[in-house]
Amino acid sequence: MTVTEPNMIELQGVSKEFGNFLALRPTDLNVRKGEFLTLLGPSGSGKSTLLNMISGAFAASSGRIMLNGTDITNAPPRKRGIGMVFQNYALMPHMTAFENVAYPLKVRGVSKADIREKVTDALKRVGLAGFEHRKPKQLSGGQQQRVGIARCIVYSPSIIMMDEPLGALDKNLREQMQDEIKTLHREIGTTFIYVTHDQEEALNMSDRICLMNNGSIVQLGTPDDLYFRPVNKFAAQFIGESNLFSGKFEADGRLKLSSGDGLALPANAGIAVGQSCQVMLRPERVKAVVAGDAPVSASTQSASGRVANVSFIGSMTSLAVELTDGTLIKLKLTSLPLQSRYKVGDAIELRWDAEDLVVLREEA
């Protein structure tokens, strides 16, 4: 549905060097109007560099940055009309919550009456009505970040950028605020660019995710694309858990593994005979079955082995299974009470569907 929307941000061959270090390779990226785009990647992947160049914190070494059709490559930050939420909130410690939120309006010369109305409204929207006169020090981390968000939405910037905004909060609050930010995005419809290294946060919140590593984009797509159709090993391992197998594609349509066994691939895998490749299987797509059950369909695969490790992590239990040929395979099962759970050393029969295997591209 967002495909027809025009681009809010266009990066054209943008790169950044710090001395000899190439923080961002020449990159093209379009952010559509109204979408929630997440820049996801490990630290040093270039995601913050990208964000900081859009905000104007530092200049691009090459390329062009277009904002809503205007070239802003060399515009100072204050002229870009962008909003930003910081990881450590960056609230003015000497100002109250009200004054903090009023700051961008004062800068814009908004009248006192309008400031009062807009600030009150913005604080109410983030659930902080009644906290107007508190200084940042008198607010909890979550409340401070809500002030940071209110300070951003109050002047209706063309895009709102958030740089790991929940990074300093504890897990439960983080999840709660993820939903609040999602709701906020739905309500105000502004373009959001969100930076995080937390894959679950990215999957939960984004319309699209831009996965980055070593200063370049690895994959750009919907959360579904990234989870179910990762393009390479890095993407497969960074998002979710994965079983990886590598081998050579044989004439019989199977992937010959180093162990000597053959692994059936999806029907339309598109690999030439004799080519080496790597495939991925998500642990939750592997099922444990009672020995002797008949295969469900033609593409159903099975293997047997012994349980090598069990990790009970709440709703799910992860098993590591050593197959008879020595291959280790991980699977995830819905947790059962201890007496019904698999134990280390148990014999186990596994099934999966060949269509669930994802062929990965060689990393650049």
Added chain:
Amino acid sequence: MTVIASKGAGPFIAPAAILSLLVALVPVIFIFYNSTAGGTSTEAFTSILESNLFLRAMRTTVEVSLLASLLSVVLGYVVALHLARQSARRRAALMVLVLLPFWTSILVKSYAFTIILGREGIINSFLSWALGAEVVLPLIFNRVGVMVGMTNYLTPLVVFPVLASLLAIDPALYRAAEIMGAKPARIFLTVTLPLSAPGVLAGALSAAVMSLGFFIVPALMGGKQDIMLANLVDFYTREVLDWNVASAVGVILFALVAIFAVPAMLLRGKQQGAR
């Protein structure tokens, strides 16, 4: 008090504390004793409070101290602002330059200033040469000379507390203000200045405390109009030989210093407590 109360600090503090008691507290008690002629008379105080010379010196002291502190804060703030914007390495090197004036005694510096500011000094000679006419700006042996000498001494003392509070400002605040559309002047007025105010106050108070007791600079670089309380103490001690009155002036100077020193100490304690 709180420092002494903290456990195990006693043995470390004791030597300095005992020394301070002997070399500072005992003479102070002696002066208090002396000013009241053994605690029996307030004559010395009543006589100087009626003396024109004392009242003028008192006024000069307060005026000179406030003006010198103000000038030092302005100059020191600019230096601190520049230092705060340098890389840590460059800042360390530049801080040595800030401290350079302390490598020379204030007595030597005061004489050196006569070479620069005097009638035939470097400034007047240069201006005469540049303008092609005899220029004799009165730069020394007056209030201007006192200000130059005192500001030269006090400015480095202001730089450090101001620099500390400037460096304590989270750089993200500047980025946030800029992204929200604020111009540099507004950022300075709404972020930098209010957040460095504690450092400015601490610097101003310590400059004021230091300048109240100045003796050499007004004596060597000032004129007859620029006699300060410390010079008056000297006058009564060495020329009038009235130690009773000299002590009374000393006690009043002591009280004046306390007015500035106590808030400065409280402020410093509060800042350290906050860290």
